[in-house]
Amino acid sequence: MPIIEISSLSHPGVEIFSTLTEAQLRGRMECGRGVFIAESPNVIRRALDAGYEPLALLCEQKHITGDAADLIARLGNIPVYTGHRELLATLTGYVLTRGVLCAMRRPRLPEMEDICRNARRIVVIDGVVDTTNIGAIFRSAAALGIDAVLLTSGSCDPLNRRAVRVSMGSVFLVPWTWMEGSLADLGKLGFRTAAMALTDDSISIDHPALRDEPRLAIVMGTEGDGLPRETIAEADYVVRIPMCNGVDSLNVAAAAAVAFWQLRAPERER
Structure with missing residues (x-):
């Protein structure tokens, strides 16, 4: 050469x-x-x-x-x-x-149906624009057993130079694509959806029903505004991570890591 x-x-x-x-x-x-x-x-x-x-x-x-x-x-x-x-x-x-x-x-991206076909746990990244957070979420997804990543059109490009660097190349290890449609489309693919959000009717992340779900999509939103109301309303579960000392929430990348580990599929047990 x-x-x-x-x-x-x-x-x-x-x-x-x-x-x-x-x-x-x-x-x-x-x-x-x-x-x-x-x-x-x-x-x-x-x-x-x-x-x-x-x-x-x-x-x-x-x-x-x-x-x-x-x-x-x-x-x-x-x-x-x-x-x-x-x-x-x-x-x-x-x-x-x-x-x-x-x-x-840049590769030709797969269809959503293709990467979800054999998946047990996926994450939907909704409107997260910070490159560092995107890279960190991908790194946690690869390490903690997430089978696929879907991103809404308002999210940062995973192949952004900084996102790739922060992920340490994990963006190449987990199948991903852009998501079109709504959470209802994931229901048609056999997934129940868990929106990570702080609402009055949210359940704790350690609720046993969540771990028992055979196929679960974990929906993460941006830190400032969180998930859109319509997305929360459409989800099967609204899930919170219990906080201490008056802290209201975690950085989205940290929250994703906690959610991926706690909500892992049963066969992911070590």
């Missing part, structure tokens, strides 16, 4: 790393060329293991025979751009990623 040494971030082909915004990278999907950026060797390895297609690599010179050596051997005939640390460090956040970035093709 060609290894191309660059002396400027304006070198042709490098704009995919240096100047294109998240929206511009994502917008290439219109032509079937949507792109996202994976950072750090471990995250890139997870993406490759999951079958994602690499388009170009950018790394510090020392990583050609170091941290990126095994990656380069796997990448096939794609350009590998390299330069001095001082030049590449001008990319925002670059020094924090162990000096390796990979531009990758």
Whole structure:
């Protein structure tokens, strides 16, 4: 594969790393060329293991025979751009990623019915826009046995560069797609729905009926406004995490981790 040494971030082909915004990278999907950026060797390895297609690599010179050596051997005939640390460090956040970035093709997302077909526990992310929270939710989902992730159109893109980084590549480990329709559509797929919200008629997260559900969709909303009223009204259960010391709620990523563990399917017991 060609290894191309660059002396400027304006070198042709490098704009995919240096100047294109998240929206511009994502917008290439219109032509079937949507792109996202994976950072750090471990995250890139997870993406490759999951079958994602690499388009170009950018790394510090020392990583050609170091941290990126095994990656380069796997990448096939794609350009590998390299330069001095001082030049590449001008990319925002670059020094924090162990000096390796990979531009990758966005996959064709599966249909909701397909990823839910054999699932026992799924999460619906409704209107969560913070990239850090999205990444953390995916990491917990992968670690705690969630089978699939559905996101409403108002939520942050899981392949946002920061979301991928925060997830430590877990966005590549759990099937996900955008959700169209309402919670009623999940009912048609055999799921009962549990909206995580603080209401007068909510039940505690340790209620035995929840663990006994064969198929359960856990619905998480944004921290500020929470879930929309119509979503709460449509859910089969409204569920709260009991709080102490006058604290009213947890960060959505922390609440998701608690919910995933407490509401795990019975066969997930260790």
